[in-house]
Amino acid sequence: MATKIWDVIVVGGGAAGFFAAIEASKSGENQVLLLEKTNKLLSKVKVSGGGRCNVTHHCDYASELIQHYPRGGKSLRKGFEKFGCKETRKWFENRKVPLKVEADGRVFPKSDSSQSIISCLMDEASKNDVQLKLQSEVAAVTNNGTNFLVKLTSGESLQSQKIIICSGGHPKSAAYQWISKLGVNISQPIPSLFTFKVPDSDYKDLMGLSVPNAWVQIPGTKWKQDGPLLITHWGFSAPAVIKLSAWAAIDLHLRSYQFPILINWCRETEEAVKGALEEFKKQHPKKLVKKQALFAIPSRLWERIANEAGIIEEQRFVDISKKNLNKLVEMLVRHPFKVNGKTTFKEEFVTCGGVDLNEVHLQTFECKKTEGLYFAGEVLNVDGVTGGFNFQHAWTSGYLSGKSAADSLAK
Ligand SMILES: Cc1cc2nc3c(=O)[nH]c(=O)nc-3n(C[C@H](O)[C@H](O)[C@H](O)COP(=O)(O)OP(=O)(O)OC[C@H]3O[C@@H](n4cnc5c(N)ncnc54)[C@H](O)[C@@H]3O)c2cc1C
Numbered sequence: 001m002a003t004k005i006w007d008v009i010v011v012g013g014g015a016a017g018f019f020a021a022i023e024a025s026k027s028g029e030n031q032v033l034l035l036e037k038t039n040k041l042l043s044k045v046k047v048s049g050g051g052r053c054n055v056t057h058h059c060d061y062a063s064e065l066i067q068h069y070p071r072g073g074k075s076l077r078k079g080f081e082k083f084g085c086k087e088t089r090k091w092f093e094n095r096k097v098p099l100k101v102e103a104d105g106r107v108f109p110k111s112d113s114s115q116s117i118i119s120c121l122m123d124e125a126s127k128n129d130v131q132l133k134l135q136s137e138v139a140a141v142t143n144n145g146t147n148f149l150v151k152l153t154s155g156e157s158l159q160s161q162k163i164i165i166c167s168g169g170h171p172k173s174a175a176y177q178w179i180s181k182l183g184v185n186i187s188q189p190i191p192s193l194f195t196f197k198v199p200d201s202d203y204k205d206l207m208g209l210s211v212p213n214a215w216v217q218i219p220g221t222k223w224k225q226d227g228p229l230l231i232t233h234w235g236f237s238a239p240a241v242i243k244l245s246a247w248a249a250i251d252l253h254l255r256s257y258q259f260p261i262l263i264n265w266c267r268e269t270e271e272a273v274k275g276a277l278e279e280f281k282k283q284h285p286k287k288l289v290k291k292q293a294l295f296a297i298p299s300r301l302w303e304r305i306a307n308e309a310g311i312i313e314e315q316r317f318v319d320i321s322k323k324n325l326n327k328l329v330e331m332l333v334r335h336p337f338k339v340n341g342k343t344t345f346k347e348e349f350v351t352c353g354g355v356d357l358n359e360v361h362l363q364t365f366e367c368k369k370t371e372g373l374y375f376a377g378e379v380l381n382v383d384g385v386t387g388g389f390n391f392q393h394a395w396t397s398g399y400l401s402g403k404s405a406a407d408s409l410a411k
Contacts, residue, residue, distance in 0.1 A: 008405050009150055009160035010034040010130075011138050013041040015391055016377025016398035017166035018121040023402025024164065025128035030409055032130045033158070035150070037137035042118050044168075048391070049106075053114035056088045056395070057388040058101040068389045070192070070247045072382035075357045076393065082363060083399045085392055091399075095120050106388050138167070140178050143370060162372045162405040166398060169351025169378035179355065179379070183369055187381045189353035192249040193242055196261065197341035198235035202304075207233040209298045215264035216240045223248040226267050231301070234343055236263075243385045245342065249352040257342045263335040265305065266295035274329050277317075285318035292317070295332070305331045350390050354381040364404035365397045372408070374401035 008024040010017050013036030025032040040046075045053055059065045062080035066073050089099055089107065097120045098110040109116040125132065140151040141163060150158040165179060169189065176186045198204075214229035216236070225247060227239035245252065252259060266273060273295070280287075280294065289311045293302035309328035311320070320328070355375045360367055365380075367373040376397035384390045 003157070003159050005147055006031050006033045006158065006160040007409055008032045008162045008164060008402075009148065009158060010164045010166060010402075011141075011150075012036065012166035012168055012377070012379075013038075013132065013134075014166060014168050014377060015042070015045055015121075015394035016168075016379075017164075018042065018125060019395050019398025020164040020166055020374070020376050020402035020405075021130045022121070022124050022128050023399050024162070024405045025130050025402075026406040026410075028127075028129040030406055032128075033160070034125070034130055034132050035136040035138055035152070035158075036132070036134050037153075039134050041132065041134070042121060045117055045121075045391075046114050048114055049108060049388075051114055052108050052112045053117045054106045054108055054386075054388040054391070055092065055099065055117055056085045056107045056392045058105040058107055059085045065389075065392070068387065069382060069384045069393070070249065071352055072357065072380075072384070072393065075362055076382065076396070078363050079365075079396050079400055080392075083396045085388075087399075088392060088395045091395070092117070092120060095124060104387070138178065141165075141182060141373075143182075143373070148372065161409060162374070164374040164376055164398075164401050164405060165355075165379055166375075166377045166394075167379050169354060169383075171351060176354070176379075182367070182373065184359040184367060184375075185356045187353040187356055189351045190249060190253040191342070191349055192246045192352040192383045193349050193386060194245045194342040194344055195232065195237040196235045196241050196245070196339040197257075197343055198337050199340050201235055201337055203231050203301075203337075204233050204235075206231045206301055206304065209301050210238060211265050211298070211301070212296050213267040214240050215267045216244050217262050217264075218244070218248060218251075218259055219262055221248070221251065223251065229263065229265075235339065236261075236337075239386070246350075246352070246383065246385045249383075252342075258338075258340050261337050261339055263337065264333045265297055265301070265335065266332055268295065268333070270329060270333050273332050274325070277325060277329065281317040281320065286316050288313075289315050289317055289320060289328075297332075305335070308335075350383040351378055352381075352383050354379050356381050363400065365401040366404055372405075374405060376401040 007030035010021040137153040210230040217224035225244040230238035293299040377394040
């Protein structure tokens with residue numbers, strides 16, 4: 001019996017794989033098979049956003065969207081112009097998944113449940129006659145000049161005209177070995193999106209306290225990020241730290257996650273902080289420094305910072321010496337800590353690294369070296385900060401690769 005030749009095989013049953021398969025099927029016209037190595041589909045979608053699925057971001061312009069990708073950046077612009085956040089929202093809303101935008105721009109299903117997204121994708125795959133094959137791990141893909149030969153770890157072999165690899169990220173290079181045999185270059189995979197461990201921190205007992213806007217920087221480098229900052233029982237977390245971990249991911253990996261940081265608790269310049277303290281001193285000379293938390297810093301944290309600046313209990317603003325004031329400013333804008341290690345952020349992480357973007361055409365995600373071979377989603381060397389950006393790249397590259405595969409089959 002002749003082996004069936006699928007029009008398109010999609011490897012990986014995650015966000016990118018589903019979008020690629022649905023689009024490649026062209027409303028059921030093409031025969032599409034999706035292979036998933038585990039016995040679960042869309043498992044990351046399920047747990048994403050704390051079970052709510054932060055499906056994309058409210059960002060109408062590609063030029064703005066690309067600012068949120070430490071790897072990918074400008075290269076993603078054309079793709080986002082074709083299928084960006086607006087198109088993603090329309091795609092789900094047209095399929096009866098109402099979405100909502102939160103104050104910080106993150107977009108979630110109105111149901112606050114990732115199951116709405118999963119049900120929509122499963123329904124759409126079924127409507128488009130996408131065949132789903134679970135517990136089917138791809139071990140090797142070769143090309144015989146006409147078709148792709150796909151070998152599973154079970155020993156089974158399959159064939160297709162086009163193949164879209166959406167196997168996601170992985171922190172170990174070994175997971176990419178079968179892909180590198182296709183002749184594409186792979187940047188070393190390492191973790192992105194993590195929190196900082198500060199084992200020697202004297203501030204751990206203040207866990208749970210946060211400031212609304214801090215700057216965290218790594219001295220001697222260009223790495224500096226702002227946003228909310230949370231003191232945890234292991235060190236620091238929240239957007240300022242998570243964003244920094246993503247932008248500096250390669251550098252921090254090279255330093256084995258041991259590096260100094262400077263915290264500016266109020267995200268103000270030294271001059272502005274000094275000016276504000278001097279003005280406060282003029283206006284309220286008799287107020288006790290330790291009891292007068294400024295710059296939206298919680299009072300227990302303020303007291304601790306003032307302590308480190310050498311301010312004593314009964315010291316009033318009028319009593320502050322120039323030396324004390326300078327020390328207080330220093331502690332507010334350049335508070336040093338030593339990071340030693342990392343932990344995951346609410347179990348959310350992505351891989352920095354993967355198939356190099358210069359291996360693919362950026363508007364179709366087709367491999368430059370091999371016609372009919374596509375890569376989409378986190379398997380590519382693309383990662384975003386938190387906020388829905390990682391899914392957005394999965395939807396964009398999944399959609400455009402699936403569409404290109406379907407269009408080229410029609411020729
Ligand atoms: C806990 C958590 C929460 C997250 N929350 C968010 C969020 O709210 N918003 C956001 O934008 N991003 C979030 N992310 C990141 C986001 O989930 C990923 O970037 C996105 O899922 C990537 O989609 P993908 O389809 O490329 O890969 P994946 O979702 O990882 O899917 C890849 C699939 O391929 C399968 N596979 C791998 N190798 C093979 C093989 N050889 N053969 C067959 N199948 C294979 C895997 O089993 C997997 O099912 C979160 C990540 C985590 C871990």
